Amino acid sequence: MAEPVKVLVTGAAGQIAYSLLYNIAKGDVFGKDQPLILVLLDITPMMTVLEGVVMEIRDCALPLVKEVISTDKEDEAFKCIDVAILVGSMPRREGMERKDLLQANVKIFKSQGSALDKYAKKTVKVLVVGNPANTNCLTAMKSAPSIPRENFSCLTRLDHNRARAQIAYRLGVPSNDVKNVVIWGNHSSTQYPDVSHATVKVEEKEKGVFDAIKDDAWLKGDFISTVQQRGAAVIKARKLSSAMSAAKAISDHVRDIWFGTPEGEWVSMGVISDGNTYNIPNDLIYSFPVQIKNKTWSIVGCLPIDDFSCEKMKATAAELVEERDTAAEFLASV
Numbered sequence: 001m002a003e004p005v006k007v008l009v010t011g012a013a014g015q016i017a018y019s020l021l022y023n024i025a026k027g028d029v030f031g032k033d034q035p036l037i038l039v040l041l042d043i044t045p046m047m048t049v050l051e052g053v054v055m056e057i058r059d060c061a062l063p064l065v066k067e068v069i070s071t072d073k074e075d076e077a078f079k080c081i082d083v084a085i086l087v088g089s090m091p092r093r094e095g096m097e098r099k100d101l102l103q104a105n106v107k108i109f110k111s112q113g114s115a116l117d118k119y120a121k122k123t124v125k126v127l128v129v130g131n132p133a134n135t136n137c138l139t140a141m142k143s144a145p146s147i148p149r150e151n152f153s154c155l156t157r158l159d160h161n162r163a164r165a166q167i168a169y170r171l172g173v174p175s176n177d178v179k180n181v182v183i184w185g186n187h188s189s190t191q192y193p194d195v196s197h198a199t200v201k202v203e204e205k206e207k208g209v210f211d212a213i214k215d216d217a218w219l220k221g222d223f224i225s226t227v228q229q230r231g232a233a234v235i236k237a238r239k240l241s242s243a244m245s246a247a248k249a250i251s252d253h254v255r256d257i258w259f260g261t262p263e264g265e266w267v268s269m270g271v272i273s274d275g276n277t278y279n280i281p282n283d284l285i286y287s288f289p290v291q292i293k294n295k296t297w298s299i300v301g302c303l304p305i306d307d308f309s310c311e312k313m314k315a316t317a318a319e320l321v322e323e324r325d326t327a328a329e330f331l332a333s334v
Helices: 015-025 044-059 098-119 133-142 157-171 209-213 222-228 230-238 244-259 307-333
Strands: 005-010 036-041 065-071 083-086 125-128 152-154 182-184 192-194 199-202 205-208 267-272 285-293 296-299
Touching: 005 015, 015 036, 015 044, 015 244, 036 044, 044 065, 083 098, 083 244, 098 133, 098 307, 125 133, 125 244, 133 152, 133 267, 133 285, 133 307, 152 285, 157 182, 157 192, 157 199, 157 209, 157 222, 157 244, 157 267, 182 307, 192 222, 192 307, 199 209, 205 209, 222 230, 244 267, 267 296, 285 307
Parallel strands: 005 036, 005 083, 036 065, 083 125, 125 152
Antiparallel strands: 152 267, 182 192, 182 285, 199 205, 267 285, 285 296
């Protein structure tokens, strides 16, 4: 049997982790024959709840789980891990400005980045989920200089899945018949869900999404705003944030890192910009279309970008630049 993969999940007593851990533990992410060591980190006041989660994992009697470690100590949690899924973060509370949220999370992700740098394997793959995910990811990356920048990514797969689902629902087809949507930019209400390059199978024929739907006004209007505001809509209806769909998206994201993307297809992922690709400013964690092979992502380049898309991509980049610069100010004083 293979050596166990050691997987850390932070915020492990929370509702996203509650769905996510079962997906991981039963083999949906790393494979049905891959043994696992699960490391669960949360803050001290949540340790009693976390012990209940540990009990449930054990009670599932899942054969892939060789060990479960629960802790509130970063030096223990980050030691020799293969994968870090950073779900926990300071949530935005009523009346809290985005700047306040950034300030609170800079401290968390600087500390976790430092722990990655000091204790994790240098090959560790790091996925940041906690919001503001793009800028939290950048903070963690900058705090872990010994780990390759390419090993860090943030979650925009939930937005990607939402975009596919909206197209599929509109056309009455399965969501896996919708391919190559793109989420550009920030995991926020400025993100740009783009179907200019997407295809859909309708009546056994592959068509461009614009050709299949034949409603440009909807695709450039309500479709975009629905995906951008879906998280808020879920909170309004559920009185809780997205958990099941977020856990599914995390599972999709990590599985694709582990096993790669199908030939000719891409997914959306927040990764480090180089200042050249699509004219996105340097040193941002920005969501691009990526293809993955041998656990290494590459940005899909040379997609034609029209004026409408260009403006949307610039707007979300501008927000990320502002977030990055604000976070850098806080980081300097931590």
